[in-house]
Amino acid sequence: MGERPLPTNEAELALARAAAAHRHESLYSERAANIKQSAVRDVFEISLRPGLVSLAGGNPFLQSLPLEKIGGMAYRIITEDGLAALQYGGGQGTEELRAQICEVMAEEGITDARPENVVVTTGSQSAQDVACKVFCDPGDVVLCEDPTYVGALNTFEAHQIDVVPVAMDAHGLVPEELEARIAELQAAGRSVKFLYTIPNFNNPSGISLAPERRQRIVDICRDANILVLEDNPYGLLKFDGTPHPTLRAGNPEDVLYMGSFSKILAPGLRIGWALVPEHLLRRFYLASEAVTLCPPTFNQLLISAYLDEHDWRGQIATYRSLYAERCAAMLESLADFMPEGVEWTTPDGGFFVWVTLPEGIDTYPLLQPAIEAGVVFIPGAAFSPGDEPSNKLRLAFSAVATDKIREGVRRLAPVLERAVSAAR
Amino acid sequence: MGERPLPTNEAELALARAAAAHRHESLYSERAANIKQSAVRDVFEISLRPGLVSLAGGNPFLQSLPLEKIGGMAYRIITEDGLAALQYGGGQGTEELRAQICEVMAEEGITDARPENVVVTTGSQSAQDVACKVFCDPGDVVLCEDPTYVGALNTFEAHQIDVVPVAMDAHGLVPEELEARIAELQAAGRSVKFLYTIPNFNNPSGISLAPERRQRIVDICRDANILVLEDNPYGLLKFDGTPHPTLRAGNPEDVLYMGSFSKILAPGLRIGWALVPEHLLRRFYLASEAVTLCPPTFNQLLISAYLDEHDWRGQIATYRSLYAERCAAMLESLADFMPEGVEWTTPDGGFFVWVTLPEGIDTYPLLQPAIEAGVVFIPGAAFSPGDEPSNKLRLAFSAVATDKIREGVRRLAPVLERAVSAAR
CATH class of the missing domain: 3.40.640.10 (Type I PLP-dependent aspartate aminotransferase-like (Major domain))
Structure with a gap:
């Protein structure tokens, strides 16, 4: 190994990299060009900032899981059946x-x-x-x-x-x-x-x-x-x-x-x-x-x-009532805070509410002001192929406590209100 | 749901399936035609038969893992950090x-x-x-x-x-x-x-x-x-x-x-x-x-x-000496039992020894007699693209105790001997 000397400083390293990047460009598959970073990923990272209410991620709420019991199962499986x-x-x-x-x-x-x-x-x-x-x-x-x-x-x-x-x-x-x-x-x-x-x-x-x-x-x-x-x-x-x-x-x-x-x-x-x-x-x-x-x-x-x-059926029942409660809190908050012209779906299960703004409003540029107001959502454009603007946005209620849901919707309302007013 | 009546008996069900299989044939991607079942899979299933010595699977030997300790870690991670x-x-x-x-x-x-x-x-x-x-x-x-x-x-x-x-x-x-x-x-x-x-x-x-x-x-x-x-x-x-x-x-x-x-x-x-x-x-x-x-x-x-x-480095050292011992046992057994004309590699690490029979012998048809003799290997053809016959076979020493390795090689020897004799 090592006949060829390794680059010795940062500049040489950067140069070697740039050259390799150029050389290897032709090696990508056609499909590689289609592999893009979704806008959703940035949002998830932003969601982690303290103080923000994230209505972005569709994470399940795990707090009600019997962790002690599951931990015990994991221990037993590894100690008694670890070889399998x-x-x-x-x-x-x-x-x-x-x-x-x-x-x-x-x-x-x-x-x-x-x-x-x-x-x-x-x-x-x-x-x-x-x-x-x-x-x-x-x-x-x-x-x-x-x-x-x-x-x-x-x-x-x-x-x-x-x-x-x-x-x-x-x-x-x-x-x-x-x-x-x-x-x-x-x-x-x-x-x-x-x-x-x-x-x-x-x-x-x-x-x-x-x-x-x-x-x-x-x-x-x-x-x-x-x-x-x-x-x-x-x-x-x-x-x-x-x-x-x-x-x-x-x-x-x-x-x-x-x-x-x-x-x-x-x-x-x-x-x-x-x-x-x-x-x-x-x-x-x-x-x-x-x-x-x-x-x-x-x-x-x-x-x-x-x-x-x-009792996994009972566990699912627990989740169901929890998510039902959170969904209800979100729907109530939307009714209380959303400006006229904004509509939303009324789900009978799952994790998400879909909010529709008047036609012609693109929700993507509203993300930054929303983050500044302390709330995160996912712009609707993420959920369709192509890059057309969307007047929709997704709110997830699954992972957030009811009082925070209310606070998040309250923070979102003036951001949407300004957009709706501006579009009139 | 259910305007269309479901098939009510096995014959109707089979007919519906055959029709669907026919209809859907055109839906496969071109690459789906390239997805084949490898010969290795059958061998792995056969390997599980009791009494057989399997020199087929490249499974690591897990018996030396600190299962009690790992089980404790799993318990702690779920109970203390389960939400993440x-x-x-x-x-x-x-x-x-x-x-x-x-x-x-x-x-x-x-x-x-x-x-x-x-x-x-x-x-x-x-x-x-x-x-x-x-x-x-x-x-x-x-x-x-x-x-x-x-x-x-x-x-x-x-x-x-x-x-x-x-x-x-x-x-x-x-x-x-x-x-x-x-x-x-x-x-x-x-x-x-x-x-x-x-x-x-x-x-x-x-x-x-x-x-x-x-x-x-x-x-x-x-x-x-x-x-x-x-x-x-x-x-x-x-x-x-x-x-x-x-x-x-x-x-x-x-x-x-x-x-x-x-x-x-x-x-x-x-x-x-x-x-x-x-x-x-x-x-x-x-x-x-x-x-x-x-x-x-x-x-x-x-x-x-x-x-x-x-001490994962120590654990690897344990594995190393274990595999070294098993490899040595396999090489010694091969030297003791293999007929003239059969050669093999001498690995300096890993899990496998590669056995070469005289040219012209296909090892695939030897698998069945080997299984009847109580030992399993993987025919060499599995490890090359295309379907050409191969005069090689793979023996794995990683998951088998030294005495069983010896027994397996002893059982394999007459099978190879017959093939070598027949080819002379």
């Missing part, structure tokens, strides 16, 4: 956890799921990535709700997918709009691979797809030979405790369902899953294995112990 | 762990790594996947050692990469061969993106790249404007405790280095990392985030506690 827990495991996930995941899905109305069709993934984010791998070539089209989850958009963009948003109204995705988009795209010879949808308490809008639209959405996709990717991380967090029926329940061949322990237990364990139609399972599973080899064994055993030994 | 440990974390990994990873890499001779340039990943498998995302378009070329890690081959194939193996000899990758392959490929107008290399105790061959070849390999790649992906999971497991110099050490701009806690601590935590040249960092990091959002927080905190509170 710390070792490589099967690429599809442990049999025990996959069976338990079927029980969780049964709570959401999916009663015919078999553990063999479950693939455990590194959060459901990774399941989205694997689905893109398996189904999408560059230039293929994926449909999604407008607005939709920013992390999914990042994944789609990283796969050079052409993301076509479909309009929602207060009852969710509009079937006629979906039909129209598909017809246009297919008439233009485009290859539409799947509809990515969050039918329950959509992130960011908080809107749920109306019951009467649900089968219709699947039927439209089936008739056009388009898969449905149903992302349902918040499904069990309907405030009244009666989950919306899933799209997957009646459509085992046409819906690839994604679930997650991030919202009902702990995102820091990064365990999600996909329930994959039998005929698509093998390739999905092998693609998942090629990404991570296997999901973390220890985390799977810990979740298995939690599901086995703790 | 179980929550989302930064996409690049925790600052504490990235700083500690720099200390681990310092043990391998990388003394200029900065935590800002470390990206924590879901095992180093995920780092390979992200590298493919960032650098490779379908049809691009990646060079690798022949033979190389089967998991990397799966990842490359899933990305529709044209994998071109470069010959090794007893001293590792042959520089002249590397030069020749690059010259041919570039003359043919091919886009060669990186060399994937495991310079230390290569999986599966156990061969280490000779010191005098190391800088030359990097220089060849630099001159041809090809990145080096250095995969070094076994780096600290050199039997004599004096790690080989890494390719990265003297070449911070040209080598993307990948490390892992899977072999020096616990694969079941699925934590690896990439040390990324400054000028490539941003896209690498964002692509990693798009796959998994963030690495599991709890696992990172647990590894941080382990590195902080346990």
Whole structure:
């Protein structure tokens, strides 16, 4: 080693770096150009400043978890079963956890799921990535709700997918709009691979797809030979405790369902899953294995112990009433403080309220004044492909105490008021 | 829901599935066709049969880990810091762990790594996947050692990469061969993106790249404007405790280095990392985030506690002497039992011995008789792209006690002997 002398000072080092950067520019994949930093990331970092009320991050509230009990489980798993827990495991996930995941899905109305069709993934984010791998070539089209989850958009963009948003109204995705988009795209010879949808308490809008639209959405996709990717991380967090029926329940061949322990237990364990139609399972599973080899064994055993030994249904009920209370506080605060011309959704579950300002107002430039006023939100533009301005913004109530929610909305109100007045 | 009646019996269900499978065939990506089940997977499943001696799996031996202590750390982290440990974390990994990873890499001779340039990943498998995302378009070329890690081959194939193996000899990758392959490929107008290399105790061959070849390999790649992906999971497991110099050490701009806690601590935590040249960092990091959002927080905190509170260097020393002893047992058994005409490598670290049979013998058909004789290995064909037969096989000594290693080799000998005799 070391025939070639290393740069000896900062200037030489900088020069070597610049030269390497220039040389290596040609090595990037085409898709690398599509990998961008989302505006949301900056906001999350800002959110950590003391004194700010962050209505930005969709973090679950973990304070009510039985930490003593979970800690004890972790201790026991490592001391009694550490040789398995710390070792490589099967690429599809442990049999025990996959069976338990079927029980969780049964709570959401999916009663015919078999553990063999479950693939455990590194959060459901990774399941989205694997689905893109398996189904999408560059230039293929994926449909999604407008607005939709920013992390999914990042994944789609990283796969050079052409993301076509479909309009929602207060009852969710509009079937006629979906039909129209598909017809246009297919008439233009485009290859539409799947509809990515969050039918329950959509992130960011908080809107749920109306019951009467649900089968219709699947039927439209089936008739056009388009898969449905149903992302349902918040499904069990309907405030009244009666989950919306899933799209997957009646459509085992046409819906690839994604679930997650991030919202009902702990995102820091990064365990999600996909329930994959039998005929698509093998390739999905092998693609998942090629990404991570296997999901973390220890985390799977810990979740298995939690599901086995703790009243997880009761825990979800606790979360539900907590989030219901926080949502109510946010809605009440919005009613109390928001200026005329501002509207918002009334979610029946989940983490988010979606605020709409009068047309023509871009919420992105309002972020800085909001931060100065001591509150953070996510501008609506983050949740659509493309860079068009948006007159919407997302408020998350999940991780903030009710009094802080009120204070945050109170701080936000004059910022929006000034924008609304200026736009008149 | 449910206007459309669900299939009511098995026959109807099977019919619906077959129809869906037919309809959806057109939805697969081009790369999905490249996602195959590796022969290795079947072998791993067979390995679990009782009574068999498995020399197949490259699992680390975890019995010597301080499980009581690690269990205590897990308990403490969840009970005292659970709200952070179980929550989302930064996409690049925790600052504490990235700083500690720099200390681990310092043990391998990388003394200029900065935590800002470390990206924590879901095992180093995920780092390979992200590298493919960032650098490779379908049809691009990646060079690798022949033979190389089967998991990397799966990842490359899933990305529709044209994998071109470069010959090794007893001293590792042959520089002249590397030069020749690059010259041919570039003359043919091919886009060669990186060399994937495991310079230390290569999986599966156990061969280490000779010191005098190391800088030359990097220089060849630099001159041809090809990145080096250095995969070094076994780096600290050199039997004599004096790690080989890494390719990265003297070449911070040209080598993307990948490390892992899977072999020096616990694969079941699925934590690896990439040390990324400054000028490539941003896209690498964002692509990693798009796959998994963030690495599991709890696992990172647990590894941080382990590195902080346990004599991890001493633990590695324990592993080193254990693996050295097992390797010695395997080499001695091979010398005692193997028929004439069979050769093998003499590794100076790592997990594997690579056995070569006389030319013309395919080791794949020997697997079944070996299993019947009570021993499992991995046929050499698994470790090269393409499906050509191979006269090599991999034996792993890492997870098996010395007496079992001897018994396994003793069982394998007559199987190979018959093949060698038949081929004469």
